Amino acid sequence: MKPVAFEYCRPDTVEEALDLLKEFGSDASIISGGLSLGAMLNMRLVRPKALIDINGLGELADIKAGDATIRTGTLIRQAGAMEMPVLMSGVPLLAKALPYVGHYQIRSRGTLGGSVAHADPSAEIPLTLVTLSGAVTLRSPGGSREVPAREFFQGLLTTDRRADELVTGLTWPIRRDLTGYAFEELAQRHGDFAITAVAAEATVAGDGSIADVSFGLGGVEDRPFVATTAGFVGKPATAATASDIANTIAETVDPMVDLQANADYRRQLVRVLGARVLTAAFNDATGQQEAA
Amino acid sequence: MLRIKPDQKQRVTVTVNGKAVSGYAEPRMLLTDFLRHELGMYGTHVGCEHGVCGACTAIIDGAATRSCLRYAVQCDGLEIQTVEGLADADGTLNTLQKAFNENGALQCGFCTAGILMSSTKFLQENPKPNDDEIRDMLSGHICRCTGYTQIVRAIRQASGQ
Amino acid sequence: MEPVAGIRHVAILRSSHAHARITSIDTSKAEALPGVHGVVTGVDIASVTNPIPSAIRVPIKFYPIAVDKVRYVGEPVAVIAAIDRYVAEDAMELIEIEYESLPPVADPVLALEEGASLLHDDVGSNQVHHRTFKYGDPDAAFASADKIVKLDWRYPRYSSTPMETYGVVANFERQPDRYTIWSNFQGPFILHALMTGALGVPGNRLRLITAPHSGGSFGIKQAMFPYMVLLGACSKLLGCPLKWIEDRLEHLIGSSMAADRADKVEAAFSKDGELLGLRFDNIVNVGAFVRAPEPASVYRMHSASNGCYRVKNIFVENRLVVTNTTPIGLNRGYGGPQFYFALERVIEAGAKELGIDPAEIRRRNFIRADEFPYLAPAGATYDSGDYEAGLDQALDLAAYDDLKAAREKARAEGKLFGIGMAAGIEPSGSNMAYVTLAQTPEERAKAGGRSGGLGTATISVDPSGSVTVKTVSTPAGQGHQTVAAQVVADALGMRPDQIDVITEVDTLTSAWSLASGNYANRFSSVVIGTIAETAEKVAKKIKLIAAENLEVAPEDIELVGGEARVVGVPEQALPIRRVASQTHWHPAGLPEGMEPGLFETTIMNPPMLDAPDDQDRVGSAVTFGYVFDLAAVEIDRTTGEIEIVKYVSVHDVGNVLNGLVVEGQIYGGFAHGIAGALLEEFVYDAGANPQAGTFADYLCITAPEVPEVTVGHFNTPSPHNTLGAKGMGDGSSMLAPTAIANAAADALGTYEIELPLTLNKTWAKANGQEYHRAGATRAKVGEGPREAGAVEGGLTGEGSVELSAPPAVVWEMLLDPDALASVVPGCEKLEQVGEDSFTAEVVIGVAGIKGVYSAAIDLKDKIEPQSVRLVGKASGGLGFGEGEGRVTLEDLGNGKTKLSYSYRANVGGKVAAVGQRMLGTVTKLLIGQFFRGFERRLKSGGDDGGSSGNPGFFRRMFGGGS
């Protein structure tokens, strides 16, 4: 179990990294934490001509908080993110999701951006970004662009990133008032990729009705996505509505099948976990209202 | 910018347990192979080479993480702590190692180096963990011998609880 | 470990096919790679070795590497030696092999069917062993029964996957020809004889040196002996020492596993719950070969087929089946988990049917405390025990009445709550002869007698008075050194840290025998007793010398605190070291007639380990420990989560030699048992492709999944060894799967429980749904095409798309190579090679996981412009695929067509083994991409039309994707 021979490149600037991407295109692999890439390299599933190690690019590890969004550099480690109060209080859904990512020894090195670039359908960070309607910043020699997360993920390990682009950062919408957040997942073992993961963001109006709801699903189809729930806006933000939403959505999904679970079971988890997170998000929002 | 050709052997210097040591590595050489076969430090074990078992966990650059998912050339200039650095120079075991011994927390010992390194870092960050937190941290390791119960006890004991 | 200079590093190329004939192997490119020392194939090995003998007399030639045919995924096909492992793996990819695939069979029941694909042509059947046994009068027992309970099920295949994998260094030297092999082999050293047989050398020319301790075994390391033969033979062929360290992917597909089984059991009860008779019907899937010591897995428990009970009438039928799966072997509890899954479930089912409490029915049937030693119907002599006491302790620790009340309460609230138990004896210290039950008494008589399980130990005291114990126990973390040092220290009046214990084996210098090694809980049942006896001999000699020096009788000497002193007169003493050194420095001063030196060896055969008699009864083990487990579970009906509310495990291990060591073994065995109950399984798909090739797919239990367990102890010392100890290494690994299954059965109200109880499976059971794991051998898969001669495979799917062109246009484009080449992403080349035959080259990849595949496709059953069947094959670096699909076109009017497709594919190789999570989804993804491109092209005006062929599309569908 040893990788194929590759050239090792450690750029000192983002520009150098982009030059390398131009030179090698899809024959290069970018390595961030290496927690996903390393295994694929060692198994020779990935056979790059060059490994571009971006870990020296300090500028990609910064965090910038604006009024409505927080921008995290791609290289921020998952464990590091958990220690950033601005990020954890500003993006509570991410704070709730991160402890589910792998294990202590994975989060210590795995990066936020690496997880997004990797695009595992069950991964928590992509699901969170999609649920919150965040965005991914990409840079290529030709310039930089921002892609809404909901368009970035295109399928299993497949994204909108072009071969000459580097993911440089993620944009997280900051928590909104009177809005609740909840995250839950079920895996066969603690710390495994989820069979199904669900996330919810819900804003509740003064009359107790749903003003806005975003219901994100991971591990169900080949990419994380947000279910269509527009029809439920205006309905009471109650556990009964939460079940309604989850049950309705469960009928519309087209779940994947693998060794762990079949489609029926994934649908069932959409129902059960969905009802739980939506209820929790409603309660979180209502609680804020009462406190206010 | 550093560029190393696929078949080029590069001199890599790392500070292992406080001592600077060097060896040579091609870009694709795993850090685990470098530690074991270039530096002759067999304390770090290899159980899967795909990041799941935890046997290879070492403290690299201040983070307890997998050394099988790192390449030696990535680590030039970094500080690495391995299990060899835990005991005193005269072989006296440290508190955590003693706790492992006293609680029967190791049988074959193959998983132990990794678990000790994770626990070392973990206890620095969380000096008084409860059992659930310990089990959560341990979920990143596979031990086939002990059934984990005595490991949890040992870590509790080492944390002075 | 580099014990010799000039070592080359080995990589082993393994078959990605489950069943295929090797038509050619070309190693020239690999050999030409700089850094490569040489390549060895099966034909080379067959020229320098003999087939490895087996305990079963069937015409199967078992070599450690495939010679003309591969029979399981993971079977070695070529060995590459190079300057390092990296280069060896580079070379591995350059070896070109052509296979002619044969139909695979992974399921033991399907393998027994008429017309099943045969693994070994010369045998004429996949059934390689069949015997029946009768003890007492089972027919009469069943005829007189008030209640008969029957169960049948499948027991999954799993393994304890030690954290340290196999490692072998082999060196062949000439003049005289001899092999030295260093390894972490665990015995039994009876396999040494098989290895010398295979290598064709006398025993003293095969020197095995094992590591002092190894990183876990649980029996699995027994199965490395064919690799030792392989590396030895390669060292001879290549003329240099070789080192091979198995990697985890190799381990998970190519080492060893516990057998999966298709078993049935029937139990006859009287109305008050007396167990009158048992009938066991065992079908064991041994994998592709009967690798020694198989068929032992089905005979280890045989002589104790009555379990803990007094039942006398027992019928056993054993069948061994070969399939295209990895050969099975020893694994913790060896045969025990499967046996108790039958016995302890049927007794619990009997209790339910008769309305008797499951604890009570066991109590009524237990062998009574005053009946020991107890001669079991099939020949085991249970040394000691008090099964009822263990039961009572368990009920007490579990607060059984409270637990039952909690169950009532939970049920009243609509919850799924269940209690289950399992009781079992734990045989330890095996009789090497129990395996010969596989032969009829007549065959045994002809073959000559077999019996025994020798223990050996040596203690030497050097001229400085230092004590060294040599035991050939090859421990893997079970604390042998600790316990041995303690026992010897006690006998010699010294401190344990003054005793050195050497556990490594060197067959040229150690005192060893066939049974030596680390398995079957030998240590506490046999080995430690042998050590204790040896220590007694040393102590006796020291006392004799001291007595003469101090001018007292030897009986008046005691060994305490490092001194030999006169009882009651502590000032009158000599340092033991001085006495010991006298045996070296001053032999003339020793008592009359005493041999000089202080060096004692004991070789002991426990007398109960006799040969099987003509009624097939055999004393299979020395000691019989006892375990009683009780589990209570609550199952979440909505998610299938199983919460283990309570787990109690009570053990009788005889006298406890070291509390911490015993405790560690109990916790460890318990974790393995829970893992088997809930998580771990080696799944094979219908194409016999292993589906759990990484530690991300084979789910080893981790800390959060191990529930709290309350352990209880009581001891009935064994009269079968000097220390009164019994083996205890298997413990709950044998019973926890059954205790959990019984608890789940109680919660779910059904006896039909199969393991592992994964989330999806448990949820399906709780909600009355059928569930088979995707890809599993017996999976109910989608409605893929299943024409005669259809491909067996695990990957299936179907779907349809609406296309903006009439059927005739779609048909043309579908069968036009040029058009397709342009819409199939990654299609590099597409050629027509026959009327309805095509070849193609396609690059497929997601996320940099790219591979180049070459494909061959045939079109069949063309009905223009309605339907066509495609049969194809593809192979590339990451794996191969074979499959077929059907496409039907339906005219929807106004220039539109509905295209429906279905496919069934067998995907093998690395992709299947490590990319499990990806396969299905990648296939969907690629099909989606294809149709989007297809539709785009249709809309942009199509093309000039050609004649046929559509390889890219079906290549993708046939997997090889990801």
Ligand SMILES: Cc1cc2nc3c(=O)[nH]c(=O)nc-3n(C[C@H](O)[C@H](O)[C@H](O)COP(=O)(O)OP(=O)(O)OC[C@H]3O[C@@H](n4cnc5c(N)ncnc54)[C@H](O)[C@@H]3O)c2cc1C
């Ligand atoms: C045992 C184990 C358990 C895990 N469990 C989970 C889990 O439960 N949930 C979960 O979400 N993850 C899990 N992971 C994965 C982990 O979170 C990874 O850290 C993450 O998926 C990838 O981040 P990374 O920084 O390690 O990226 P890498 O492994 O370095 O890269 C991953 C991929 O993204 C590409 N890439 C990386 N950075 C960039 C960039 N800046 N621009 C463009 N492309 C880039 C790489 O080329 C590669 O293809 C687990 C991993 C392990 C080993």
Ligand code: FES
């Ligand atoms: S060897 Fe690194 S995690 Fe297993």
Ligand code: FES
């Ligand atoms: S002690 Fe053997 S694997 Fe943990």
